[in-house]
Amino acid sequence: GNSVTQMEGPVTLSEEAFLTINCTYTATGYPSLFWYVQYPGEGLQLLLKATKADDKGSNKGFEATYRKETTSFHLEKGSVQVSDSAVYFCALSLNYGGSQGNLIFGKGTKLSVKP
């Protein structure tokens, strides 16, 4: 079946450290891939997306590249800030009509950045 697997958290980093959060997926067809971020007590915000193989999504210094050969969409940031502390969700969407726009989410990875 279709699924998303994220690295287990929590992840604790010092400010200005390099961040990688791993995400791999299993899907039939050609999914679109997303990273969402959830700040404490809030809903989810779309962070970035990629809709086909080799696409790179980027936003607010975060990047992720759609790797079809390794079925991965790892999230990276070169220098994290305290304000990046949040829970990050990887998700996929199956691009055919029967999916009705549903997303499949990973379990989320909590990131804490210390000053």
Place this chain on the structure above:
Amino acid sequence: SQTIHQWPATLVQPVGSPLSLECTVEGTSNPNLYWYRQAAGRGLQLLFYSVGIGQISSEVPQNLSASRPQDRQFILSSKKLLLSDSGFYLCAWNTGGLYNEQFFGPGTRLTVL
């Protein structure tokens, strides 16, 4: 621009009481609408989705129900709450377009005592 509202923001209810959570979307028409639950320390669980007025699909059998009385209104209900219904409830919408990204509301924190 499109916005999505949820209310109430927080709710404390006794076991066995009824529930009604509301979600409305502005600035778009005929959206797909979704209800998710996020239990403490866990990921998102899709509860219901709707592709049109009166059309509800349930993903997980439970004591909750959903209704869509208007194009941009989505309601989550229960006749009798359980302790296990506590959690953070998120509403989301999308256009059902090719890439299917969803946009989320601010959520409702429900505590059942």
